[in-house]
Amino acid sequence: MTSQATIVMRDITMSFGANMVLRGVNLEINPAHVTALLGANGAGKSTLIKILSGVYTGNGGVIEIDGEPQTIDSPMTARRIGLQTVHQRIDDGVIPGLSIAENLLFEQIAQNEIGRVASLRSLLPKAREVADALHLDWSDSYLRKDVFEIGVADKQLLILARALARRPRLLILDEPTSALSQSEVDRLFSVINELRASGIPVLYVSHRLGEIDTLADRLVVLRDGQIRGEQDRPFDWTAALKDMLGEQTVVELESFEERHGTTTVLDLKGVQLFTRSAPFDLEIRSGEVTGVIGLLGSGKSELARGIFGADSFVGGTMTLAGAKYAPAGPSEAIRNDVYLVPEDRAQESMLPGWSIARTASLPFLKMIASRSVLNFGKEHALGIDLINEFSVVADGDEQEVDSLSGGNQQKVIVGRWLHGTPRVLLLDEPFRGVDIGARRDISRKTREVAGSGVGVVVLTSDIDEVLEVADRIIVLVDGEVRMDTYSSQTNRDQIVVRMSEVA
Amino acid sequence: MSDQKAQAATGGREMALRFQDGLVKYGFIVVTILLFVYFSATEETFRNPNTLFSMLKFTSVVAIAGLGITFTMVVGGLDLSVGAVAGLSVTLSAMTMVFYNQQGGVAIVVVLLAGALVGLFNAFLIVILKIPDLLATLGTMFIVMGLKLVPVSGQSVSSGMTLRDGSIAPGKFTSDFLLIDRANVGPVPFPVIVVLILTILTWFFLTRTKWGRMMYAIGANPEASRLAGVRVRFYHGLAYVICGVFASIGGLILSSRIGQGDISAGSSLLLDAVAVALVGTSVLGLGRPNAWGTALGALLIGIVITGLTIKGFPYYAQDIAKGVVLLVALIFSFTLSRRKTRYVSAT
Incomplete structure (x- = not known):
């Protein structure tokens, strides 16, 4: 041979x-x-x-x-x-x-x-x-x-x-x-x-x-x-x-107490991600972290962007806290308190040359403005608050986000959404290009947010990440849900099996 | 010993970098002041306050059109139709007063509406039809330049002219309209006051309001802005509408200055206005389009042109001076600046 x-x-x-x-x-x-x-x-x-x-x-x-x-x-x-x-x-x-x-x-x-x-x-x-x-x-x-x-x-x-x-x-x-x-x-x-x-x-x-x-x-x-x-x-x-x-990473997972949400905040009915895939129903519950795991092409970004109104689903309807929800674009999703941290930080979140404070305030300019005139004092307070909350390593809120390390950039991008009043918080690959320390900080914050009654959805292609942060685990393959269960009722091997089942 | 050397080397390097940053930030202003001092010291005519004010007055149209362009550069585009819009304003104001025998106030309203309408058309091409900014406004430029010639049969409009049916035009440029360019507030010509007000308004809008902030965001990264909830298409379009209105204000001053509907008016305005806005991005070392930079850019070009003219530099070679000023400005922001400069994205 x-x-x-x-x-x-x-x-x-x-x-x-x-x-x-x-x-x-x-x-x-x-x-x-x-x-x-x-x-x-x-x-x-x-x-x-x-x-x-x-x-x-x-x-x-x-x-x-x-x-x-x-x-x-x-x-x-x-x-x-x-x-x-x-x-x-x-x-x-x-x-x-x-x-x-x-x-x-x-x-x-x-x-x-x-x-x-x-x-x-x-x-x-x-x-x-x-x-x-x-x-x-x-x-x-x-x-x-x-x-x-x-x-x-x-x-x-x-x-x-x-x-x-x-x-x-x-x-x-x-x-x-x-x-x-x-x-x-x-x-x-x-x-x-x-x-x-x-x-x-x-x-x-x-x-x-x-x-x-x-x-x-x-x-x-x-x-x-x-x-x-x-x-x-x-x-x-x-x-x-x-x-x-890979086998389980050497780093010990932080253990957490699994939470089960009881109220459905976002209800997806007959959502179809690709023309080739079948429609499915999915309920996102508040008070828990839903982890969606899927490889490239599984439709996880399509799911997140569809909920956020950045793209539209092939088919299906959504209900947000009992009311019909069909965002025409991200601005409407944000008005409905549905937020997304997109997959590609550089292309989809960062503004070249923009400081931490400016990047942080962009989605919520209303909060730092009275009659549309910006209040720089409030903006500064917002930036400082973010730096402290997420222990961002930076010289101050005037530092440009580009000049931060990957992990600190991501802290700014995730942290800025917490100045709003999220009902649903979607995080697409929040740990990509992020060091282990920042990853810890972000996942701890994410769990805190879910604990305060937000429906948090973390979408990733990494099993360790999903096990580290999620209460509930959903496996997405070729645009369809192959598993939906609580973290305590499954394990790494089972997730691998479900991800590998060939249609 | 070698440590000390290395330290000295890094210290030297740091000083060089700091010098470079200082050069980028203040270099242009220093050049402006030095030129001003030089011309004042060597030429008596230049020292005369009247020369100064007439210089400011003559750069006012370019400054206003440049401020309009600044808005479109902030959202990452460029409006090539400003010269054509100013020309349209000249013809339209003349038509309103001379053909239709209307008051100056009516002419002003008609002209401003026309400017807004052209801006709206640009916005439609760019935002709805998704044509790249430069190309869309290039098309608009041609259409507007041609369109204004139709109702006047390609003729300049002047008081007392003979119309197509053989009758004499009923109206004339009203005296209040002519005052736009000729009035003074104290020693200061009215157009200079207009530039000052518009610069302050533009500065306030762009840096102190959430609308301006969103426009800068669009220029920096449209997709990230959209995903942060900015209504990108609205603000992108708004920049062009504002630019259209500014260009028509420039046209009003031009019309009042010429005192007739000269069909060639505004033809050289576009390049000057673009140059002024481009110079403006580097004047304060910001590396981004901004209101005071554009105003100072207009002032700088005014000083250079006036000074050289008084020194006997031939008028037909003025464009050389403008080109040199522009290139020096670009060297400040591209070659010397360590910041990444973003001007215009063609697509």
Whole structure:
């Protein structure tokens, strides 16, 4: 088996400054196999892919193809030696403004293999050859179309056909289905099956366990920059999830007294998160912390943003404390005392150059203004109050939030909402990029808030985090609720099993 | 020993950085004062208070349009239609008084409404139709420039002109309307008073009210503002409406100054106003658009132009001086400032 391996990676390491992302990855990819690569956020998957596709260089370790060591120092080299990568973002792979034919032949054009002046008509036969690799039955008039006009699935097929044009020695697919509908996914899978039959190895990266279960021959799990598990079919998903999420962290969990809320503050009826997923009902109770756990693509952010009115659900209705609740936008949600700490701190919460006081007061300018004129004294008091309440390490409330550490930034972003009068407080990945001390402080505060009668919802992809903070645990898989129980009635293993159940 | 050296080195470095920060913060004001002192010391004409006030008076239109642009820069955009709106105001005020024989007060109301309407149209393009600010206002600029020519058949409007049907225009620029530009309060020309009032209003609105705060938030990060409950589309649009009104106020002063509906009026205003607002972001070292910065920027360009003109610098080369001032300002905020400067996002 080992001797047959087409691609062998030995002791691949990669670090960014002091941060070691890959700590010696050993991986063999066999011909005519679909090898699935699984890993949580930050496990090092994308770094590994970037090394294979020549985006990153200067790493330690050896990559051998058919026994020959290779130096991959640029994306061009990677392609020349037959490592073809289809990256996750489809729109990065095509050039709008050019025709489908030109996009299919882009590599040849970029490398001057085609005359400098060539009519679109003269390109068509060559383009059709490339499209034939996937049996794409595209007419001449379709090939002349601007890529901008075609659907996302056809773009994906175009990129795939281009990657296959020169029979690659390895095809790397990074989350290829994230933008596709079910029928398009089926079509992609039949293509991958054909590739396997013709002997081309595929490295398939995905968060969707169901897809890996249908498609893959082998499964490797990456965690903290190392391969932590390898399996051949049939897969033991529970073991895979354990490899992926790790055993319980060494740090002792803080124990807390589990609280059970009795009144429903927010009632979701028939809420549907994706067009492909089934609707469900969910009650959020005040006085307890509801932990929603789900991997990327499980719909946890969609759930949070839907409740907050930042996006709308595919379907369903909500009732807030007995009254109909359908926020047209975040400002209406906030008026109804429903608050959200969004997932991406830098993009969705922070304002470049803004001080702690200004960042904190933005959602509640009414509170520091009389007749719309701001009272800077009140704003200062608000900032100082936040710094003290959350023990934010800062020079004062005039310090810019950008210059704080990740944990202190998050304290400001979470803490500012507590100046209001929350009925429902949603926190999406509140512990991401946050040190353990700040994480403690934030989760303790969160529990305090729930204790004061607020319906708190913490959404995360980390089991330890959810166990640390939540009274009630909800497992979300593919946009559907797979488990809803109290923390004391379940355990880590059961959660892993529920997360790993393949539809 | 080596410790001491290292300490000295860090001390030196820190001093250099502090000097740099001081330069960014006060450099521009110092340059302005030095220029003023230099021109005053070397040219007697420049010292004359009348020169000073006429200089302020002539920069008033640019300053007001620049204040309007400041609002749109605060929300992260830029209004390219201010010059066209000022031109529209000139023609509209002339039409109201000369064609329709109305009082100056009516002309003022018509012009302000028109400015607000153009602003509303910009807001519609940007907020509802989601066209990037620069491109939307570029389109508006062309439409407004062309539209104003239609009712006057491409002719400048003046008292006593012959109309299309052969009759003589019934009205004229009323004397009270002409006073807008010509009146003085004590020694101070009325337009200068208007600039002062608008600057204070703009400063107060932007820094002391929650509306201004929300506009700055939108300019800093629209998505974060939305998720903090700011009604982004409303305030983004409001900035353009205010800008339209300011541009039309500038147009009123211009119209009163020219005393006829000159169709070419306002054509050079856009670039000057943008330059003034851009200079304004760096004048006080704030690195963001602000009211006093814009007013000082207008003053600075006024000093440079007036001083150079008195020194015999040819009038046709004035744009060179403006360009140099603008580039120096940009060097202060981009090259020397350690703060990240945010001007205009094109999309």
